[in-house]
Amino acid sequence: MADHDFAPSFTQKPQLRQEDDGNRLVFECQLIAKPKPAIEWYRSEELLSQNARTKFKIQSFGENKYFVVLELDDVIDTDAGLYKVKAKNRMGEVSASINLNFSPVDEPVEKQIDGLAPTFIKKPSIQQENDGKRLIFECQIQADPKPQIRWSHNSKVIDNTPRHKFKVQNDGKLYFATLEVDNVTFEDSGKYKVTAKNELGESSATISLNFDSEEVPVPADGFKPAFTERPVTRQSDDGKNIVFECRCIGDPKPTYTWQVYHEKNEMQMGGRFSSETEEDQNHCYLIRFTIRDVKQLDRGVYNVVAKNKHGDSSAIINLNFDSSAKIVNPEGKPPRFPQKPTISQKGEVLSMECILEALPVADITWFHGTETITDGERFKILRKAISNDTYLLTLQISQPTANDGGIYRCHAFNPFGESNAHITLNFKANENDRGFAPSFVEKPKIIPNKLGTLITMKCRCRSKPKPTVKWMRKKQEVKSSNKVALEVKTVDEDTYELTLNIKDPSAEDGGSYSCVISNEFGESSATLNLNIESEQESTKNAPIFVEKPHIVSLDNGKLVRMECKVKTDLKPDITWTREGRIIQETTKLKITMTAEKDVYHISLVLKDPQTEDSGTYKCNIKNILGELNANLILNIEIVPVIKEKPKLVTNVKKRTASIECAVASRFKPECIWMKETTVIKETHRHMIKIEETRQGEFSVKLNITELSEADFGAYKLVAKNDKGQATSQVIEIKDIVFEKPPPTKPIIDPKLKDVEVDEGGNLTLAVGLVHPDRHFKVYWMKNKTILKTSETVIQEFSGRMAKLTVKNCTVEDAGTYKVSISNEQQSDESEAKVEEAKKPEVPKIMETKEPEPKKGLEAPSIEIVRDKGGSRRGSFLDDRRPSLLMGDDVSSSSIEARLFTQMLTLYRQYTGTHLWSSDLFGKR
Structure with missing residues (x-):
């Protein structure tokens, strides 16, 4: 970035985007400037200030680079209009505009058109040729599509004539525009404007051409008047007097008359009004009009007409006051x-x-x-x-x-x-035989080629001896490279032509260049610098929307009316287009415009609308004061249409199926797939996909994974919208032979374990499988004999576990059991031993010495008697003591063992000593 200060310049013009579903609008642009610029935002001519809804931001994102933002919250209809951002610092100012239009709330936003609005890469500059008799105005514009170029001089459009020639050449999206003016005279001075316009926008730039009468010839017969600068309005410090100032050229000297539009007649000088004219150069005049003791009734539009025998010219000044009789936004005086x-x-x-x-x-x-x-x-x-x-x-x-x-x-x-x-x-050089200091003998020239791919900077000088040449840009020396070529050519004795060629020039190559030449006698330099004036045209009285453009459906949809309402001082020209094509009135289409004072009601009526009438409609509203565009998107919905039978694609190896159906519908329809009479719901196996293949046509797919015979059947699609529904033809999935997967080897885990079983109890044996498969075959064997299912032998297999149950086991059910699980090719086995459970042993009674009875206690005697039920009970026991009954179904050995145990326990409780078996039964 340059190390010297420079005026602001846009690197990205204002753009508009929406946030929060359209409730917030963000205007943003990028610029470069040094020092940091002050930023102002305007809506129409109203200066905006920050509040709860309106926020300004400026953020630096690089050296001398700034990101500028305007945020507009809670957007309302009255926010529509022309927005302008102005950036200025002490080196200059620049401004750019963007128009905010609203489309109907319930309609989609119009798609952005691809391309580039015109942007001046190189602002207008002036070159002289043929000793100043020819002027060339030139500029470079970036645009896509190709822009229309229009030149004007003092607000009058310039026509292509033998004296005024236009040229436009392009290299891709870069356009090189020139205006050549031959036989230049003093009347060619004034303000020149070039305007570039395409479908995406418009841009303009101006440059002023001023002469001294000595520099260019004045037509012998003179020339008609022309105003060379915009009029300036000034007010005295006490607010009592107002002065209008204009500059005008003409030969012979023009006469001047002043008018105010609300009176529609020539103003009489004298009293509070006076006019004076001062010639500050040959054929150039300063005109002043003074209003003294200014009043509210002096407000209005003033017009000054300059006239001589060759014609006339006029300039307009708009004078407004606030309540204190101060000028509203009084203009200063440019340098x-x-x-x-x-x-x-x-x-x-x-x-x-x-x-x-x-x-x-x-x-x-x-x-x-x-x-x-x-x-x-x-x-x-x-x-x-x-x-x-x-x-x-x-x-x-x-x-x-x-x-x-x-x-x-x-x-x-x-x-x-x-x-x-x-x-x-210039200092006079003392030329002598030895030599003299270099000096330039012609004005430096900048010459582009016709395609704009090469720019040549050319200087001519005299020097003795041959000078050393150095080209400088931004305080740095320019050296030869693939892009830059330097050359010094001898054209005559002690005369040299110095050139700098730039290939494929771009905006980055712009700036001020100096050619510095030196020898032992001195040094001289020439600067090739382009000074450009650019200003934003006033849009004070340009058309503005007074309500949001909208679409109305009438007569149950048999009529559609698109409406705009704008306010402007002059009747506008109206052009309706659809998808970029101009609409002409027919029996089906009618265009109307009615006026109420300065408000114009514009409409386009469409009879019997059909689907093919859908699209983007644009209304261009234009007059000499400005231009507006209203974008309206019309969508005509119909019942969905299914023209073809669904298509089926299957992959037997991957076990997948895809059914696809094409549906014509303006908007995305609601789609339901059905198998027979059952609605298919989305699962991990069933997935439904709807995508728009082109405008108004959708592809609807049903994807099925893990396909099996259970998915065989008839399928159809039902597509719905607000207008109705359509059902597709039936497509069947059937007769698919699936490849069998290779058999899996059965692996038993866990295996059988040895067990014991009680006589009369149940035996249960079970094993598990690492890879479950219900197709495996299971065989159970006992002692190498295959077991068959019966009332007492039960076999179960779930694919994951094999189980054998034997009920009411006997001694004969003991043995070696084996299970074998197999498929067509492989098998696995497991075996275990089953044994009868062992009976418990009768406890042995230990023999001990006879105990001494405790004092005060009698040793209990035990007597076994049999009651009527056949039971026996000890005589020392009463009904509150534990008893042991003996029935015919109880084995004597079992009763005997239990009885002994009980007697021993009771005896020890009463005597504190052990009872020996010899005391009861004698020695065996």
Whole structure:
């Protein structure tokens, strides 16, 4: 990025995007500037300020690069209009606009058209040829599609004539536009404007051409008047007086008349109104109109007409007041140098002087070539006020040398514009036989080729001996490369032609170039610099929407009316288009426009609308004050249409099936797949996909995975929307032979384990499988004999577990059991032993010495008696003591063992000693 200050310039024009479902609008753009610019946002001519709904942001994202944003919350209809962003710093200002239109709330937003709105890559510049008899205005524009180029001079469109020639050449999306003016005369001075326009937007730039009458010829017979600058309005400090100022050229001297539109007649001078004319250069006049003791009734549109025998020209000033009789947004005075700069020298001090007009006071910067001059020991910068808006600017150089020669520039800037004065300082060289310092003999030229792929900067100089040549840009030397070629060519004795060629130039190559030539006698430099004025045209009275454009359905949908309502001072021209094609009135289409004062009601009526009438309709509303576009999207819905039978694609190996059906519908329909009479719901196996293949046509798919015989059957699609439904033809999935997977080897885990079983109990044996498969075969064997299912032998197999159950086991059920599980090719086995459970042993009674009875206790005696039921009971037991009954079905050995145990326990409780078996039964 350049190390010197420069005016703001857009690198990305304003763009508009929506957030929060359209409730928030964001305008954003990018620019470069140094120093950081001040930003202002306008809607129409109203300066916006921040509030709860409106927020401004400016953020730096690189050296001298800024991201500028306007956020608009809770959007309402009245937010529509022309938005303008203005960026300015002390080096200049730039502005850009974007129009906000609303489409109907319930309609989709129009799709963005691909392409580029016109943007000036290189602003207009002026080149001279043929000793100044021909002028070439040239600029570079980036656009897609190709833009229409229009040139105008002092607001009058220039026609292609033998004296005015237009050329437009392109290289891809880059267009090189030129205007050639032959046989240049003084009447060609004034303001030139170039406008580039395509379907995506419009851009314009201006450049002013001013002459001294000595520089160009004046037609012998003279020329008609022309206003060369925009009129300026000033108000006195006390607010009582207002002065309009205009600059006009003409020969012979024009006469001037002033009118105010609300009176529609010529104003009489005298009293509160006065007019004066001052010639500040040959054929150039300053016209002033003064209103004294200004009143509210003085507001209105003023017109000044300049007239001589060759014709007339006019300029308009709009005067508005607020309630305090102050001018609304009073205009200042842009900087202007009304006279040629002068050079004088007294002793060792050289002075360059300029007269400057500006209001408010302008910032002044002096340059020598491309280098900024600052106050110091040798350079003094002075400014002296001559009047309220006129200043004498002086640059003093102490002890000047040949190195001080070259081009000096005085740059003046205020909020209303900028201007430059150029002064060439040449020192006389003492030519002698030995040599002389180099000097330029022609004005430097910049010459592009026809395609804009090569730019040549050319200078011619005299020097003895041959000079050393150095090209500079932004304080850096320009050296030869693949892109840049430098050449020094001898054209005559001591005369040289110096060229710098730039291949495939781009915006980054722009700027100020200096050609510095030197030899042992001195040095000289020439600057190739382009000064461009650009301004945004006023849209004060341009058309604006007073309500949002909308679509109305009438007579139960038999009529559709698209409506716009705009406000403008002049009747607009209306053009309706559909999908980019101009609409002509027919029996089906009718275009109307009615006016109520300055409000115009515009409509397009469509009879019996059909699907093919759907699309994007655009209404272009245009007059000389401005232009608007309304975008309306019309959608005509119909019942879905299914024209073809669904298509079936199967993959037997992967076990998948896909059924696809095409549905014609304006919007995405609701789709249901059915098998026979059952609605298919989406699962991990059934997936439904709907996608738009082109506008108004959808592909509806049913994808089935893990396909099996259970999926065989008839399928159909039902497509619905608000207008009705359509059902497809039936498609069947059937007769599919699936490949059998290779058999899996059976692996038993866990295996059988040895077990014991009680007589009369049940035996259960079970094994598991690592890879479950219900197709395996299972065999159970006992002692190598295959077991068959019966009432007592039960076999079970779930594919995961095999189980054998034997009920009411006997001694004969003991043995070796084996299970074998197999498929067609492989098998696995497991075996276990089954044994009869062992009977419990009768406990043995230990023999001990006879215990001594306890004192005070009698040793209990035990007597076994049999009751009527055949039971026996000890005589020392009563009914509250445990008893042991003996029935016929109880084995004697079991009873005996249990009885012994009980008796021993009771005896020990009463005596504290053991009872020996010999005491009861005697020794065996």
